Amino acid sequence: MLTYRTARHGGALHKVPAPGTSLRCSACGFTTPGSREEQATFVCKNPDCGWSGNADWNAARNILHLYRMGHALTPAAGRAVVRRPRGVKPATAR
Numbered sequence: 627m628l629t630y631r632t633a634r635h636g637g638a639l640h641k642v643p644a645p646g647t648s649l650r651c652s653a654c655g656f657t658t659p660g661s662r663e664e665q666a667t668f669v670c671k672n673p674d675c676g677w678s679g680n681a682d683w684n685a686a687r688n689i690l691h692l693y694r695m696g697h698a699l700t701p702a703a704g705r706a707v708v709r710r711p712r713g714v715k716p717a718t719a720r
């Protein structure tokens with residue numbers, strides 16, 4: 627569904643590797659099994675952080691982080707990657 631929608635609207639769907647995203651603290655990056663004390667609640671085990679919140683929201687933040695990291699590490703055609711305004715499609719996009 628998501629692939630269909632983004633294709634239809636001319637956007638780009640990026641898939642990022644997801645392992646560990648539910649175990650990583652999106653606030654400090656600390657990753658350890660057991661941070662997810664309940665299905666819906668993430669509690670960071672880093673004593674200097676202690677962030678807690680919705681586990682799915684935390685995982686989504688981690689996936690977004692991976693997506694942004696991937697962009698930073700993959701320059702387009704050797705040029706600097708410039709953040710484009712919303713709604714402006716790159717020339718190569720269909």
Ligand SMILES: [Zn+2]
Binds near residue numbers: 652653655656676677
């Ligand atoms: Zn943390």
